[in-house]
Amino acid sequence: EVQLVESGGGVLRPGGSLRLSCEASGFIFDDYAMNWVRQAPGKGLEWVSGINWNGGSIGYADSVKGRFTISRDNAKNSVYLQIDSLRAEDTALYYCARARVSSHFYYYMDVWGKGTTVTVSS
Amino acid sequence: EIVLTQVPGTLSLSPGERATLSCRASQSISITYLAWYQQQPGQAPRLLIYGTSTRATGIPDRFGGSGSGTDYTLTISGLEPEDFAVYYCQYYGDSPGTFGQGTKLEIK
Numbered sequence: 001e002v003q004l005v006e007s008g009g010g011v012l013r014p015g016g017s018l019r020l021s022c023e024a025s026g027f028i029f030d031d032y033a034m035n036w037v038r039q040a041p042g043k044g045l046e047w048v049s050g051i052n053w054n055g056g057s058i059g060y061a062d063s064v065k066g067r068f069t070i071s072r073d074n075a076k077n078s079v080y081l082q083i084d085s086l087r088a089e090d091t092a093l094y095y096c097a098r099a100r101v102s103s104h105f106y107y108y109m110d111v112w113g114k115g116t117t118v119t120v121s122s
Numbered sequence: 123e124i125v126l127t128q129v130p131g132t133l134s135l136s137p138g139e140r141a142t143l144s145c146r147a148s149q150s151i152s153i154t155y156l157a158w159y160q161q162q163p164g165q166a167p168r169l170l171i172y173g174t175s176t177r178a179t180g181i182p183d184r185f186g187g188s189g190s191g192t193d194y195t196l197t198i199s200g201l202e203p204e205d206f207a208v209y210y211c212q213y214y215g216d217s218p219g220t221f222g223q224g225t226k227l228e229i230k
Binding site for chain 2: 035037044045046047050059061095097100104105106107108109110112113114115
């Protein structure tokens, strides 16, 4: 079964850091680009970051540039999102999603995880 | 950066009716790069359509997509109870892969 499982969310203070993980199974991981998409409570989808199959092409939303770092480990079938300098507006459900191609992380996303929740509160 | 605007924000219809959801791009885009997703309450988004009109695997044929240029449409014919959800369009021709703000389809 094709599956993405996110972990690493939690409740943190503003200014804090955390690392989200997404483990893939059921498909050849390095055949696909990967993304993180978030959804603030009661809001729509916001693309956060993406990475192509080998990490050679990476992108970030303007709202997170300089604070978030995406990476992947193909040997572990995993993609990560390092989040630093947390802000209240980073509070959201963070989804890991597979892009349908290997080279362009911004492609449409055909497999989604269930998400991990990040809450930033003082 | 392409901006996608979805209208209406909320659409109230009854089961069995036909739904027409609109997604307008801030500039002309290729039909190759427009996708639609469905998000049911408490669930992750699900890919419905890519390339403007190609249904994803397992998507019933009551879901249809069309459009060109700046105007794109998701049509759901014969609404089923499980179709009442939020729908997002996405442009994926370039980074960032922009989402529209969503249309909530609710039961009238």
